[in-house]
Amino acid sequence: MTHITFQLSKEKSSNFVLTDGFMNALFSISENIHKKEKFKERSNGSSRLVWHITKADLMLMCTLHICFNSNGELENVSRHQIYQKLHSLYEDPCCDDQFYIAFDKFVRLGFIHEIQDGIRSEFKLNHFIDPATNKITRMVVMNPFVFKKEFTDLPIAAQKLVFDLIRKTGNNKKNDAFYWLSKGSGILKQLHKTYVYELKNIVNILASLKIDGISLLKFWKIDNQKGTRLPKLTMKLNPLLTEEYVKGMHYRQVLPGRKLNRRIVMHLRDLLASNLIGDFEYHNEGKDFYLLATKLKNKSRKFIKYIVEKIREVYELERKFPEDIIDLITFELKHKTMSEIIDISKRTGVYKFISPRKYDENRLFEFASAASSYGKREFEKLCKSAFQVFEKHFTIVPAHHTKQYAYSNLLDLFIDADTLRSDALLKQKSPEAYKKLEAYAEDRLQKDKEDPINIRKWIQEQIDLLPKWTNIADIPLGFKIEDYILNKLKHEDLPFFK
Structure with a gap:
């Protein structure tokens, strides 16, 4: 044996x-x-x-x-x-x-x-x-x-x-x-x-x-x-x-979570105390303070002071810290930082990977919240690098058949439209851009009564001028691109994409 x-x-x-x-x-x-x-x-x-x-x-x-x-x-x-x-x-x-x-x-x-x-x-x-x-x-x-x-x-x-x-x-x-x-x-x-x-x-x-x-x-x-x-x-x-259990032996290797910045914590405590709302640190068993300190990481002192003053205004109005106070703070943060981060994602091409299946404002904010902890220049550089990885591993082509290029059934009766669509597919032209050609050609055929031969020749010439298609994002469920982008700050060679 x-x-x-x-x-x-x-x-x-x-x-x-x-x-x-x-x-x-x-x-x-x-x-x-x-x-x-x-x-x-x-x-x-x-x-x-x-x-x-x-x-x-x-x-x-x-x-x-x-x-x-x-x-x-x-x-x-x-x-x-x-x-x-x-x-x-x-x-x-x-x-x-x-x-x-x-x-x-x-x-x-x-x-x-x-x-x-x-x-x-x-x-x-x-x-x-x-x-x-x-x-x-x-x-x-x-x-x-x-x-x-x-x-x-x-x-x-x-x-x-x-x-x-x-x-x-x-x-x-x-x-x-x-x-x-x-x-x-x-x-x-x-x-x-x-x-x-x-x-x-x-x-x-x-x-x-x-x-x-x-x-x-x-x-x-x-x-x-x-x-x-x-x-x-x-x-x-x-x-x-066979291993026997030994009391006192450490059998776990607990993964460390993200740690709070000590500088942020101390500065936030001082500001809360100077605004006579130091008890906020203990509100909701300290969870809100933790979330606030995390949100304000890498923010300027001026920005942190602005947020603390907003908390004081709410407290003076209600004489207590509302249960949804983090939601109120999030609202202040959301519209100030989100647009800047989303602009970076669009410039670098990673935007389409954030929430590819549907527009989800909460998902965009989640992405922006994670990214806001880092310098914008450094984050933009990381996005450019990550885009190449995402484009290779997490995209699919937008078209596999000439049917996905078809817009006008009328053209099929007068010209060999399927051959033109095959040419566009072979040259990897944008299906949406090609459909606009057919829509315009149909209009010329119906309203202007133009010769079908001329229309076919015109479409053939325009195909070469059309933009190439853009691959469609198709990321795994549960995977969030910021996990990879931000980990690049610490890991030069991640095993995830090997």
């Missing part, structure tokens, strides 16, 4: 924990595989099965448990930063599209609760805290061999069986795990298998896997239990690869 062997540098600090509640919730979706329900992350993307577990799902599950805090929460971090963490953990990580599909599916299925307001982002893992006890569900310590390429290259069914085996045995080196092999249920259903021989093939693959010369499985067997006709699979993970 061929043995799969790879080297692993064992470091206790690289162990991590998964929660039994989350694993159980994820693996339970296989019970609905018969529904064949699908979803699309991109308008022109492939349909994906909602109730089907993928390798990217397992990678995302592990990454979330590493970078979220002990309450299953993460704040002020983007999806893209989570993907960067996944990319750094795995030797052969899933591609960006697979990550975003998995993340979107987790949100759809309620595994992740996501809040995005343009300034603050918040993620929370469901099935992480037991609502009955308000404590973390049972934790299972994982060995980092799951990050190795040799493991992620295994069939998805084999990977799922390993995770389930570790979940069932827990952290006890003496525990065995067993599965009743009832047809159409249990582990066979979870692995999408029908026959016992298919399961044997999977177990044989795992039995051949060696890690640092150590077999992954200590033993396995399939036999019939006395008093029943059902066969039973018994497995035991090698104790040398």
Whole structure:
């Protein structure tokens, strides 16, 4: 039998924990595989099965448990930063599209609760805290061999069986795990298998896997239990690869969120105190102060003073801080900064990627709010660089057929209009510009009674003068271009577009 062997540098600090509640919730979706329900992350993307577990799902599950805090929460971090963490953990990580599909599916299925307001982002893992006890569900310590390429290259069914085996045995080196092999249920259903021989093939693959010369499985067997006709699979993970929970050990690498600028915080406190509204710092449990300080980052002292005076005016009018005071402040900020940022996005070409499917003023403000934290010259330079990346990865052509150039059915009766449309398509001319030609030609044909031959010749000459088409933006759902643009300030070589 061929043995799969790879080297692993064992470091206790690289162990991590998964929660039994989350694993159980994820693996339970296989019970609905018969529904064949699908979803699309991109308008022109492939349909994906909602109730089907993928390798990217397992990678995302592990990454979330590493970078979220002990309450299953993460704040002020983007999806893209989570993907960067996944990319750094795995030797052969899933591609960006697979990550975003998995993340979107987790949100759809309620595994992740996501809040995005343009300034603050918040993620929370469901099935992480037991609502009955308000404590973390049972934790299972994982060995980092799951990050190795040799493991992620295994069939998805084999990977799922390993995770389930570790979940069932827990952290006890003496525990065995067993599965009743009832047809159409249990582990066979979870692995999408029908026959016992298919399961044997999977177990044989795992039995051949060696890690640092150590077999992954200590033993396995399939036999019939006395008093029943059902066969039973018994497995035991090698104790040398079973990690025990050590109290006080740090098993997480929580991603740091965006930090407030100390200078802004101190200056804002002084201004609030001098305007006799220092209590604003503690309004709404300090959340409004945090949001205000974030919004005012890189703003001039004159601008900050103007905003604080607006807060004082509202307070003097109502003798309290309104619950929607951040909305009022946002209104002041919105119309002052938004137009400048949007103008930059239009000049550099990235505007069409902000909200490509429909005009969304809230999305434009979200983009402008993130960008307003940086100098305009520097931001414009970054937009120019990012445009080349977006144009290459996130666009589709506006036309694939001559029908998309057709405006006038009348022309089809008098001239060979389809040949002209084919010429425009071949030369990648703007469909909208070409349609204007046909509209004008139809008018000449009907009102001026002009010779169709002359009209055809005129259209042929005008085609070369038409502007070339502009590719249509088609970004993944959930991806926000500012995450990439602003991260370029810190990362010269992002793995997202490799």
